Amino acid sequence: MFKRIVAGALALAVPFAAGQAMAQEKVLKAVMHADVRVIDPIWTTQTIANIHGMLVYDTLFGNDAQMRPQPQMVGKYEISPDKLTYTFTLRDNLKFGDGSPVTTKDVIASLKRWGAKDGVGQRLMSYVDKMEAVDDKTFRMVLTKPYGMVLESLGKTNSSVAVIMREQEANTDPQTQVKEAVGSGPFNFAKDQWVPGSKAVYVKNPHYVPRPGNEPASSFAGSKYAGVDRIELVWISDSQTAMSALINGEIDFVEAPQIDFLPMLEKARGVKLMKTGNLDSTVGMIRLNHLHPPFNNPKARQALYHLINQEDFLRAIVGNPEYYKVCHGLLTCGSPLANDGGSAMLKDYNPKKALQLLKEAGYNGEPIVVLQATDHNTITPATQVLVQAMREAGINVDAQAMDWGTVVTRRAKKDPPAQGGWNIFVTTTGGVGSSNPVLHTWLGAACDKGLFGWPCDAKIEELRNAYAFAQTDEEKKKIATELQTRALEQVVYIPFGQWTVPLAYRADRLEGIVPNTGLAVLWNIKKK
DSSP states (O other), rough: OOOHHHHHHHHEEEEEHHHHHTTTSSSSEEEOOOOOOOOOOOTTTOOOHHHHHHHHHHHHHEEEETTTTTEESSSEEEOOOOOOOEEEETTTBBTTTOOOOOOHHHHHHHHHHHHHHHHHHHHHHHHEEEEEEEESSSSEEEEOOTTHHHHHHHHHSSSSSOOOOOHHHHTTTTTTTSSOOOOSSSSEEGGGOTTTTTTTEEOOOTTTOOOTTTTBTTTTTTTTOOOOSSSEEOOOOOHHHHHHHHHTTTTTEEEEOOOGGGHHHSSSTTTHHHHOOOOOOOEEEEOOOOSSSSTTTTHHHHHGGOOOOOHHHHHHHHOGGGGGEOOSSSSTSSSSSOOOOTGGGOOOOHHHHHHHHHHHHOOOOOEEEEESSSSTHHHHHEEEEEEEHHHHHTTOEEEEEEEEHHHHHHHOSSOOOGGTOOOOOOEEEEEGGGGSSTTTTTGBBBBGGGSTTOOOHHHHHHHHHHHHHHHHHHHHHHHHHHHHHHHHHHTOOOOEEEEOOOOOEETTTEEOOOSOOOOOOTTEEEEO
């Protein structure tokens, strides 16, 4: 079955002669957690779009496995004694996939676009007085205050990543998707072979310049290189079909195998499982729309806390307690800043109380529009659990089924729910980024400048700013507790636990895989 699907997709994408040539190439066939439907990693926070982005684009810095920023496109940099001026010089001979040189004009335009869209970028840019090119390779970033998260923000590994585009794409309105994906990363996107719903193809970028010295790879830091000639992200929505394809050697890599199949994979000849990091890789969240009734009322938002039994969600998604963790906080449990601030409401599971509080907040049985993804391996079952819990509590649910790509598009709409908008959607984010109050984008409350749902609270933003200027670990922990307490009061989102799933790959074919919690790293992989 899988072979027929792939054969059909190839027939659509390439002529026979090209197919013969590709047979001589080293090809990595990978199945990811979702299909590539969006090729602009700044326009969306969608994880798969950012995995796509990190194949095609490069970044100025990359945070390593310890979340320390390391130079990537930057060759050298200087920070003034007052910590207000950062001077960056690009490495020599950097080129985009079309052969054009990377210049500071491209960099500045890209950072401005990222900084207008991404929550971490917005925070950084709020302290930037100006960015100016010194020459084609050197530029300055001048701050108004000594913001302490500049390099970490430029190198962050959770979406959206500060990728560097060509100036012509970077000048696109951040609210509009770019039409072309041309970066200076290790691979070029073969747009002419892209078949949404089937596969996305990436070919080795002949113009890519890796960091010198063969630096050890660590998450997004260190040397990157294209270890294969071609990567095919093949979309197989059925987990059992994907597992069979891996075991039978029809594919090489599965990013997020379903937990139920792990015992089978452990016994499969030639297949190996790999843990991606020390923290749980994924955090689940329910996002409410703060713009429209009933969830423009904080009391209505708080009511839903009493509807959520995290175990129900985690059993549906993961099943095996070995791989999941109940977490009643907004900062990743198991990380240094995890705390209990404000978490009492989350521990009070009481569906009757949820409906009562909703009614007290003015809810009169109006339909609640839930965007129900149908094709996502974790978001789909989580949404099903939520919808069932709401209906059992007596809430009028309008669950609108659509694929995940449509959810990603629809959630950006600010229209009232009855006019094509929404009230609730379910999503996930990375455990690494969620461990830091500034890098945790979904923790923000920047009103219409923030992420979908548009929480709006000046106090939350003040506390996130304060964290970035904190001087001691004790001060950081204190601010983190205050921040989480306030964010839970305002209900920036409702957490339903965290989990990790090891990736699975053909160890008899692949080597050099770089483990990274969050976005899967596909560069540096060699085919034996």
